[in-house]
Amino acid sequence: RVQGANWIEVDFSDWHKNTAGAELFDELKRAVFSCRRVSFSYFAGEGGGTVRTVEPVKLIFKSKDWYLYGFCLLRNDYRFFKLTRIKDLTLLPETFLRRKADVPELKPTIQQERLISVRLKFSPAAAFRVYDEFTDTVEKDAQGSLYVTVDMPERTLYSYILSYGDTVEILEPDELRRSMKEKLTRMAEKYKT
Template sequence: MQINRLLEIVYILLAKRQVTAKQLAEQFGVSPRTIYRDVDTLSAAGIPVYTNKGKGGGIRLLDQYVLGKSLLSDKEQIDILSSLQGLNALNVPEVEPVLNKLAAIFNKNSTSWIDVDFSRWGSNYADQEKFNSLKTAILNRNVVTFDYYSSYGEKTERSMEPVKLIFKGQGWYIYGFCRLKDDYRLFKVTRIKNLTCSEETFTREIPRESWSDSDSLDVSHRTVRLVLKIESRMAYRVFDEFDQGSIAKNADGSFMVKVDYIEDEWVYGYILSYGNDAEVIEPEHVRNIIKRKLEASLRKYL
């Protein structure tokens, strides 16, 4: 207990530079006399701590003192703090106290330079809570249950051991072991409804095989290579939504985009979201599907 208290005192002094014996005594639930004995112990161990008596006095460390600085280079210290900032942005439990302690030890400002919001643009509170529940289930290894709607609107009840949240192709997915299918599956988060995080825990680890294989998707579709001609006025979307290597510029200023997507209703809707500014060049069957959808929409206005 004393060793832990001694370390905590050093951390506090590194962060605040000066505190009173009374403040430390109240924090640790001991007497001021015990705190002064701790100060003597730290001084004997070579820690440059001293006390100032009178008004405005207290327990201090020598200015510019940095604990353990020689163990890590300046860049390594910054890398460690940056990594912890990333975890803290994800609200990983008990990271913030460690971040603050190391920032004090390294004598560096732990300015919050990163923030992570798992929810999509335009989402509501319920969507944000869904992401928080999934994240908590992954960290605590809790089994989750939910209703899942396929791209055709078919509902199934699922029980899952979640292991990873993934952002892929403008959408969030949860990857884990689906007990209904007795295999690993990838579920689109927006199609998950009535999510419940149970008290049951699991021990399953992430498998070595890649989650990016389309076979892991909980849909019956395969990827399709799309060739799209997109008008120049949609340049802001083209460079936001496609990799530079998949974009070619035509002589008339339009763009030719080649991209692989899982073929489902989302893809058709995505293409249609461009209106008359996008044309499917290949494959022919997708071109025909888009044509039929446009014709069906037009008939509603005739």
């Protein structure tokens, strides 16, 4: 048995060799440990960015994403900030005293978006990704097609489904199926010339 073996590695970069994620994480970790305020541009779901000044409490990994949890001076409340939406981070010279609420009695939860229950059918060509992302909720028919019923966030639903290209079909709900058909028709119009 090897003592002190290098048994784990966390790589924040994606396949495009982007090292910004690791640098951001290290800077935020430094800010948390030194109780220093940070300032950054934040791009929330509703569109344009806002400049935030935050007293960072902790870094949290949930599902597949990292979040900063801290006290936002703009909103005068505790907030979660997805690291991939943080740009132009600056460690400010000001330090802060930890508040009692910094360690909440209840575990902080990341606010859930409105979810829609969706039934999807995937071709066998998408199996590797379907099993990666839906694990044990996958049903398979005799032809190898895969079926998943899942609750998805309304705001990112279309872009997520489109990321599967022609290997996915929305089966239910009917209104989502119709809406996707309309979007695809509008998209096809852009490529007529």
